[in-house]
Amino acid sequence: MDTKHIKISDYNYDLADERIAKFPLAQRDHSKLLIYKHGEVSDDVFYNLPNHLPKGALMVFNNTKVIQARLHFRKETGALIEVFLMEPAAPTDYELMFQTVGHCSWLCMIGNLKKWKDGSLHRDFGIKGHQFTLSATLRRDGELTEEQKKMTAHSGGTNYWVDFDWNTDQVSFAEILETVGELPIPPYLNRATQESDKTTYQTVYSKIKGSVAAPTAGLHFTDHVLQALDNSGIVRDEVTLHVGAGTFKPVKSLEIEGHEMHTEYIVVHRHTFEHLLEHDCNAIAVGTTSVRTLESLYYMGVYLEQHPDANEEELHVNQWDPYDHGRDGKLVDGITATKAIRNILDYLDRNGLEALHSSTQIIIAPGYEYKIVKMLVTNFHQPQSTLLLLVSAFLKGDWRKVYDYALSHDFRFLSYGDSSLLIP
16 A cells, blocks of 8 residues: 555544533543443543453553643733743753743744734743743744754744743742643634633553643543452553643545644653563553554664664654655564664663653654554544544454444544544
């Protein structure tokens, strides 16, 4: 199959607005669970998930935490400007970013940009019993260095460089976001963010701040279900992929060749590679973000086969690497997942690293051969989306059977909807 020429219109289905879950269930783990196993479809309740998994298997979660990434500023004219944080620009490291005091810079999407012609925007806020002012300054092209222009271009051309300043060194940027930021719930919910979303739109195991969208397959897990997984001998591990707003970006081109995937940043620790090797590099992925991370690791390991001295930035997986035989057209054939993961572990050893920090733009669509993920826990995705393509590739094209069943059995769809366990 020529993946690049897939027509996105072939991945459409009728999703009525009333099928989209606007709010989650009161008890996360009481959502419905569709089970697709070797072509047969049935259903259960999510809290029974451990009963359907093989004992001793490796299950990988994405531990990213959603940040309150929407900031609103009102100009003196009354115009409301929305600044949506997309990725850190200075410093670029997420952990350092949230610890910064006084000044930082982000690449941002701007709502009502035409009203922000020049100057800084200001917003007063109170924290720790004191009043402070947060200022946002938009840098135009002529004010950016060549390196900064590259960074904004690399983000897909829809992001702008914004400098933030605040008049105290006693308050971190993380604290500012907690005070004045708004949680960015998905646009298809067609409602304002509510206080309850601050809890319900985070997984119970979220730890590492950085996402602007939740890894929603994980929203069904409770401490009770995690304990049940442990009791049934499932080995749990975590990766970090910071989900960008591009996850909601519709495919507007007729063929997917015309769709540009956004870059997502990943962190994978040494113990995860060791766990993968102990499980013959077979994993159960919780969510499409875990899938994209795990499958990207394979291509990073293959690249290291030829380029053992590459830096972490050069390990970035380009969108079409799996289909174009690598960025130099010479992807080494016949490298097993075990060899690829071993290459990364050796790389960490040579460089004295405890974790791999890199990025991926991978697109997984029909024609893709999965290397590491053998089972997938995931929600029900939007029609004509790249996430639906990923599911179709996983089920060797059998996605309609799953979605027809879900539609005819009253399943709830999208971020706050029900779940599925897919076993090809």
